[in-house]
Amino acid sequence: MARQNERAAQAAAWLGEEGLDGLLVFNDGQNSFLDSNAVYVMSGVRPIGESAVVIARDGGSTLIVTPSWDGERARALSTTHRTLAVDDLVKALGEVLAREGLAGAKLAVCALVKQSRALARGVEALLAAPPRHVDWLASHLARVRNADELAAARKAVWIAERGYERLMEAARPGVREFELAADIYTYMKGLGAEDNFLLMSASQHNLAVRAAGRRILQEGDIILGEITPCYKGQFVQICRTTVIGRPTQILHDKYKLLQEAMRRGMDAAVPGATMAQVTEAMNDCFRAAGYGDYCRPPYMRVRGHGLGVTSDRPGDLTDTSEVRLEEGMVFVMHPNQYIPETGYLMCGETVVISHNGAISLSDVDASLDSVAA
Amino acid sequence: MLTVHPSIILGSYLWDEERLPRDEFDIRMGAIREAMAERGWAGVLLYGDAREHGSLAWFTNFIPRMRWAMALIPAKGEPRLLASMSSRDIPAMRTMTWVPDVKTGWEWRWFDEWLATLGEGGTLGAIGLDLMTPLLFGSVEKSLGDRFRLEPGDDIVEAARATHRPREIAILREAADIARAAAAALREAWERGDDIETAALAGERMARQRAVHDVRTLVSRDGGRTFEPYAARFEDRPQHLLAYVAVKYLGCWADAYVESGAPQSLRGPVKAALDGLIAGMQAGAPVAGLAQAAQAQLGAPLHPALTGLFGRRIGLSLSEGGEIGAGREGLVQANTVYALQAGVLDPAQGGGIASALVLTRMQGEPEVLLRSDEVSK
Structure with missing residues (x-):
């Protein structure tokens, strides 16, 4: 049966x-x-x-x-x-x-x-x-996750956060990007992730996040991690930024901008709001800081997106999407942004829509982190 | 062997000019240039996607990590590559190919602009366009209008890729070494007492630490009767180990079955069949005869997971054709890497499969690049 x-x-x-x-x-x-x-x-x-x-x-x-x-x-x-x-x-x-x-x-x-x-x-x-x-x-x-799917998404976020902890432990000068990616990919697989859309790359001034290559990590590198495990058919994503060594003050300042955009986006993401309204709430933050010209490709892609394999709804968070949010929708919000003074930075969480706005599924939301050089 | 396709291809993926210099691709592109001249084509469209991209990679070194890509090759001048990625990602895409002109496929004007350089109209060769989605093909058709028509060109690729080139063979050797290391790590983990998925993960970790693009594993939870992709259950330890691992290094695949502890009644006929297959891999030998001889050595039906095949060519695709099976036509090609396999399924004892990667020569027996029983006990 x-x-x-x-x-x-x-x-x-x-x-x-x-x-x-x-x-x-x-x-x-x-x-x-x-x-x-x-x-x-x-x-x-x-x-x-x-x-x-x-x-x-x-x-x-x-x-x-x-x-x-x-x-x-x-x-x-x-x-x-x-x-x-x-x-x-x-x-x-x-x-x-x-x-x-x-x-x-x-x-x-x-x-x-x-x-x-x-x-x-x-x-x-x-x-x-x-x-x-x-x-x-x-x-x-399938646009609204059922209880089993939401539980699986929560578990997937738990795996992603453990994967990021592993990244923080293993990242150090001298390690190649693909070695670090191999370590955290298989570690998360061991925690139950059947698949993982893992982008992870590092540079002193990133233009975007890439898949891991042969580049050797060095002091001052900014590691970008788009950690995207799938657990029982539920992809989730967290976006993190980690500096090898001591982050500069300007990096701290600019990262706060991404965090503020994230908060505003989450507040705006109430049932009935359009994706465009949520996007604009995030973009307003960047505009106010003088980065309005950077709120478009190639300086960013989208402010978030739906997650397969179950349903890609509500689709991309763009300023033209008239898709309306519904309670129970799960997707990633990420005001990832290229900023001329710092390069590309990442900040993002998988969220579920509640009547009060978006709720992050992460235990610890993104902050600018650092590891020893 | 078919396995679950991952959502992205990882690992080191840059165009390695020391391993595959530009002049290598000039030689490869010669096959297309020659065909264009002979057939009077104004250009060629060469398509590949994340699932199947062997031909695209052979000519351009570009492997779509997700979605699709298409090389637009004019009769005169340099090609353009459209990659289905955001403009944000194009700088990274440019590092994966010798083709200098890489554009986002999300802006179709780049296709139309290229088409306009070909003049008023004509015929275009179409390679791999059957893999394309109807949606994308609709965009191509719309742009071509009634000015350009498509003519199939897949035969050019088949002829050009019928044997492996020296630089391809060098990479396939390395891929075989990595597959051997992954298989050994998998078997060692099993023999330490790990469950079958933890063991498979040990094999995968070994391969990924060596910069592979992709690793695919299948495990048997029931002693070789059936195979399943990784499901993170971490609870199965059947009576003997049978698993499959495939690795993709610099675009080239190598694969192996891993066995440990299978009864001799399974191993014996499988080894005899594999020995016979390897010895028979001589250039010009009919593949049907090889399959018939291997089947006789097995003395039982071929393991159903092998889908009736004792082997096929392997390289930029897990299966590059040249299948060795009953009723198959064709001859063994020289200077080509084949993946050979033999296996049986006994209802009481379970399944046993052994495999080998061999490089055929112009004369004599092939060079064995990897034998699964080298890494199995």
């Missing part, structure tokens, strides 16, 4: 409302910390290869994964009624559609446009009529 999957049930109800017979959702096994994995949302399985979930209007659901040898794991994790493990997704999908009486039916597809053209062509050839594309559906249905 499949465990209850509230999103699949909601999708089936939506099919009924829209007069559609079935929904097909896809994933190619590629994971993104910025994007929903529609198959994961509808089945609870992070697939290895090309995969699909078929949901009928009556609520019946079938997960199809590749490769065939992944069946045992998929069946153990899946919340769908049936799970198939095959080596040819399109062929199996055709068989499922025929068996479920959906071969000539009115169908919607989610995330097919994110798959390869080769797969999309194969799927489209199975369908009697052009499907309705509802690429927004999985991330929309």
Whole structure:
């Protein structure tokens, strides 16, 4: 008996409302910390290869994964009624559609446009009529984390904070960036992180954060860490700045600016507020300090963003996003910013939206830290 | 072997000009230039993404750490690389390729601007565009309009990459060394008494400390019957160890199975089959015959996790074609690194798999770069 999957049930109800017979959702096994994995949302399985979930209007659901040898794991994790493990997704999908009486039916597809053209062509050839594309559906249905997901997100933040502590212990002059990244990546994996979008780099005057390379840490370097573990399908992120040696006064002063922007952004992030309003609250801080011209790429990217794998909502924190916040949404807020006097600095937390504003999931919010030179 | 794709590729990733100098890429690009001249193409579009980027990396050294990238190669002049990253990240992207002109793919004007340099219209070669999403392909089509048409060019890449070049082989040797070290660390952790995932993590840590881009592991929680990706359960210690580790170093993959404590009834036929495969890897040998001989040595069906294959070419992709399996066509190529594998599954005893990385020569037996039973006890 499949465990209850509230999103699949909601999708089936939506099919009924829209007069559609079935929904097909896809994933190619590629994971993104910025994007929903529609198959994961509808089945609870992070697939290895090309995969699909078929949901009928009556609520019946079938997960199809590749490769065939992944069946045992998929069946153990899946919340769908049936799970198939095959080596040819399109062929199996055709068989499922025929068996479920959906071969000539009115169908919607989610995330097919994110798959390869080769797969999309194969799927489209199975369908009697052009499907309705509802690429927004999985991330929309999962836009508010449920209790289990929120608990997993909290655990992921706990892992991220332990990872940062490890970074503080291990960072010292002479260590290469990739050695430090290897240490904290595997350390967090040992704490339960199944994946990690870890960016970590250091320079005396950073232009942005990068993935770790061969650069050797030196006294005076400013280490930027975008620590992003995934625990039970919940990516979270904390952004930290650490100086090797004694930080300068100007660095302290400019970092306070990022902290203030973070506080203002959190206060503004109440249910009903738009992402643009929250972004502007943060940008106002920088404008007031004379850095208005730097509130755009390449000096920053966005002021925060949604987190895959479950749902990427509410999307990017930009000054043009009219997406409205809802209580229970989880995303990262990070007023990361290039400042001419100091270089790029990072400050960010994963937050959950409450009626009073954003609440950080971190035990200790970002401050300008230092380690011995 | 297919494993869960991570959200980002880590490790040292800069273009290493000492290992892969610009003139190496001039030689590689020669294949595309020649095809453009022969086929009258005005340019070539060469696509790759975080999941599959072997051809893109072969020509440009660029490996998309996430999302996609596309090389725009004109018949005359230097190429442009579009990377699907923010303009904030482009300076870092420039360090990953010899291509001097790197632009953000988030601003499509950079594609249109390049297209305008090709004149009024013509034909463009298309390499890897089947991997592209329909969404992105729609943008390409819109820009091409009715002035330019696409012609498939994947055959150029297949021909150019049919054998490994000397500098590629040198990197593959290093990758094999790292895979050996990772496999040894994994086995040693297991033999110290660690659970199978803690052991896998020890192997991964070893590889990451040596600057790999990527590490993929699979573990068997049930003595080699099935494989699963890392799930951080830290509780399984089956009757014997069987795991898989793949490492990617400077873009090149090397992989190995790791076994410890399997019964001789599993090891014996697996070793015999692998010995036979290695001995048979002589340039020009039909791959179907190799598979048939290996199957006879096994005396039992091939382990289902190996999906009917006794091997394939390995390099910038985990699977570069050249599959060795029953009914497969083709001959063993010289000067190419192959990943060989043999395994059986016994309902009572569990599973056993052994693997090898071999470099084929023009004549005679191949050079063995890594044998899993070197690191298994």
